[in-house]
Amino acid sequence: MSSPAPLVLGSLRVESPVVLAPMAGITNAAYRRLCLEQMVASGTSGLFVCEMITSRGLVEGDETTKKMLVFDELERVRSVQLYGTDPAYVGKAVEILCSDYGVAHVDLNFGCPVPKVTRKGGGGALPWKRGLLADILAAAVGAAAPYDVPVTMKTRKGIDADHLTFLDAGRIAEESGVAAIALHGRTVEQAYSGNADWEAIGQLVDAVGIPVLGNGDIWEAADALRMVEETGVAGVVVGRGCLGRPWLFRDLAAAFRGETVETLPTLGEVAAMMRRHAELLSEHMGEERGCKEFRKHVSWYLKGFRAGGPLRHSLALVESLAGLDELLGELDPHEAFPTAELGTPRGRQGAPRKRVVLPEGWLDDTDGRDLHVQEDATEVTGG
Structure with a gap:
């Protein structure tokens, strides 16, 4: 078409x-x-x-x-x-x-x-x-x-x-x-x-x-x-x-x-999207509540990437945009998108x-x- x-x-x-x-x-x-x-x-x-x-x-x-x-x-x-x-x-x-x-x-x-x-x-x-x-x-x-x-x-x-x-x-x-x-x-x-x-x-x-x-x-x-x-x-x-x-x-x-x-974004590009998401949530809800709302999305964004458990855990407890920036900086920006995740179910099953x-x-x-x-x-x- x-x-x-x-x-x-x-x-x-x-x-x-x-x-x-x-x-x-x-x-x-x-x-x-x-x-x-x-x-x-x-x-x-x-x-x-x-x-x-x-x-x-x-x-x-x-x-x-x-x-x-x-x-x-x-x-x-x-x-x-x-x-x-x-x-x-x-x-x-x-x-x-x-x-x-x-x-x-x-x-x-x-x-x-x-x-x-x-x-x-x-x-x-x-x-x-x-x-x-x-x-x-x-x-x-x-x-x-x-x-x-x-x-x-x-x-x-x-x-x-x-x-x-x-x-x-x-x-x-x-x-x-x-x-x-x-x-x-x-x-x-x-x-x-x-x-x-x-x-x-x-x-x-x-x-x-x-x-x-x-x-x-x-x-x-x-x-x-x-x-x-x-x-x-x-x-x-x-x-x-x-x-x-x-x-x-x-x-x-x-x-x-x-x-x-x-679209197959690198982990660095995914991190930029995560930051944009948290920024928008903060604009609409205030930074404290916005960051709390963002937490539920972390595992979905990082699904299939090699990001370690402790870092994922810290991201799922983020309280501020500054704290989020610091944690996102620990991700490998060059890591390729995990293509094995393409076409697979996401969210609740x-x-x-x-x-x-x-x-x-x-x-x-x-x-x-x-x-x-x-x-x-x-x-x-x-x-």
């Missing part, structure tokens, strides 16, 4: 069909800026989604929720993922995002596999209740319509292999006026284990008339192109593959232009759930309109 087909989500046009998946505690304004810089340097841009917030938390003015709604000056398109189980709360939250925060895109999370979410019927459990799903989507789309803001949704294949929901979810999304649906090719039961089912993603593409975005096992830019070719998706959603590798978005931008680019925790009687019917699913105003998690 000589030039990327833009990703069109209602009134929103995204130059390159690449989406940064919202990840709890990861895709804050600093990390989104870091990844965005990689694409901007390539002369294009994708869609970079803020970490997930809860609708009830936003409506009730929860301070933690509001502090997450911070955007970098480089973000021309503000995109937020919203979690909710009550149509009224979701609708009001969408209105607040559009009117008070200038958000240009809202994504609804129906894919989170975390037990504390599914036990309340939220996340990846909710699409089992087709009626409730339809009501939530209708509320969100209706609230966003006056602002001409597209609403999308992200989901999984289903609860488990015996309780698949993705095809019905796609149909309901299309009927509700949702601009696109993203499918993670795993069930809730699988969590992040095993391989993503790209065939299911292709089935959804064939079943609906709205854009489908594919998510799961995109570790390199070549994987993204292969997913598009094999499934026909309109775009790709990249999550764990970019952990410790924000330059992946540079490779993705090039790949969708038809160029073969595989784990084993399949022994069982998916659901509300009592959840599987007894597929409507759910009369349910009063409880939503925690302060609950923040990933999906």
